Amino acid sequence: xxxxxxxxxxxxxxxxxxxxxxxxxxxxxxxxxxxxxxxxxxxxxxxxxxxxxxxxxxxxxxxxxxxxxxxxxxxxxxxxxxxxxxxxxxxxxxxxxxxxxxxxxxxxxxxxxxxxxxxxxxxxxxxxxxxxxxxxxxxxxxxxxxxxxxxxxxxxxxxxxxxxxxxxxxxxxxxxxxxxxxxxxxxxxxxxxxxxxxxxxxxxxxxxxxxxxxxxxxxxxxxxxxxxxxxxxx
Numbered sequence: 001x002x003x004x005x006x007x008x009x010x011x012x013x014x015x016x017x018x019x020x021x022x023x024x025x026x027x028x029x030x031x032x033x034x035x036x037x038x039x040x041x042x043x044x045x046x047x048x049x050x051x052x053x054x055x056x057x058x059x060x061x062x063x064x065x066x067x068x069x070x071x072x073x074x075x076x077x078x079x080x081x082x083x084x085x086x087x088x089x090x091x092x093x094x095x096x097x098x099x100x101x102x103x104x105x106x107x108x109x110x111x112x113x114x115x116x117x118x119x120x121x122x123x124x125x126x127x128x129x130x131x132x133x134x135x136x137x138x139x140x141x142x143x144x145x146x147x148x149x150x151x152x153x154x155x156x157x158x159x160x161x162x163x164x165x166x167x168x169x170x171x172x173x174x175x176x177x178x179x180x181x182x183x184x185x186x187x188x189x190x191x192x193x194x195x196x197x198x199x200x201x202x203x204x205x206x207x208x209x210x211x212x213x214x215x216x217x218x219x220x221x222x223x224x225x226x227x228x229x230x231x232x233x234x
Contacts (some may be wrong), residue, residue, distance in 0.1 A: 003138065007050055013054040014111055016045055020055060021037055024064045024075065035065055063170060068127065068158065087138035106222045107140045108168055109153060110215055116208045117214040126157035128203045135199065139192055172176035172232065 020041075029035065034042075038052045045052070056073060059065045065073040118122065133151045138144035157165040198221035205213035 012047060013051045013058070015050065016041075017055040019045075021062070021064065024059070029075045033075045035073040035075055037072050055227065058192060065167070066158075066170070068155075070123070072174065076170065081162055100224070102222070105169075106218075108165060109156075109222070110161075110218050111158045112153070112160045112165050112169070113202055113218040114211045114215040115165070116156050117209055117211045119161050120157060120206070121159060121161075121210045122165055124155070125203065125207050127155050128159065128206065132196075132203055133198050135196060139196060142192075145192060146232045150194070151200075156202070156206070158163065191224075194224050194228075195221070 023029070024035075027203065038049045038056070041052045041055075042049045056065065056067060060067050063076055066076055067073045131148060135145060135148040136150065138148055154166065154169055157169045160166075178203075200219045201217040202214060202221060
């Protein structure tokens with residue numbers, strides 16, 4: 001009975017997601033606009049808030065909206081979705097695309113960490129801590145951990161105060177989840193705890209407002225990833 005209930009709820013959520021996509025692809029909202037809240041949409045569609053919450057997660061994963069704890073969702077620019085599609089195709093077609101994307105990401109992430117340390121917004125730091133905690137809870141699930149991993153880096157980009165960083169990192173989110181999940185299934189068991197510890201160091205540096213330490217923590221993070229990738233390919 002519980003299984004049937006879950007299937008029905010997901011089916012309704014999928015239908016609402018499709019309807020919200022049509023709205024978002026129309027001319028009613030522009031990039032940066034606040035999107036209606038969960039309760040408002042639940043009342044409009046006569047469903048429960050958990051159903052709307054599932055639809056929101058799907059919209060966020062597809063690059064339509066940005067969700068931050070305690071705030072209403074914001075509409076993302078269409079360019080984020082176009083870049084997501086471009087990166088997905090490139091990763092599936094080009095042999096060296098993963099290494100090249102990592103090079104680009106590393107530069108962007110270093111800037112993101114330094115800028116976040118400079119801004120030191122308490123709400124952003126609280127969100128980063130929450131995500132790190134969620135990551136710890138999913139450490140034995142490659143797929144769930146990969147989702148939280150990307151959530152962390154998107155939140156860090158948001159904390160930088162630079163919307164361009166946010167959109168660029170958001171644009172490769174779906175592709176990275178797929179790649180990271182597949183990769184982590186074959187990496188040594190000690191890999192994820194090492195990565196987890198590096199995320200904690202990044203947040204510590206950001207909270208301390210130490211740009212140098214934030215940069216070094218991010219460099220160490222990518223060093224761990226690259227070393228383990230090399231071992232995987234050997």
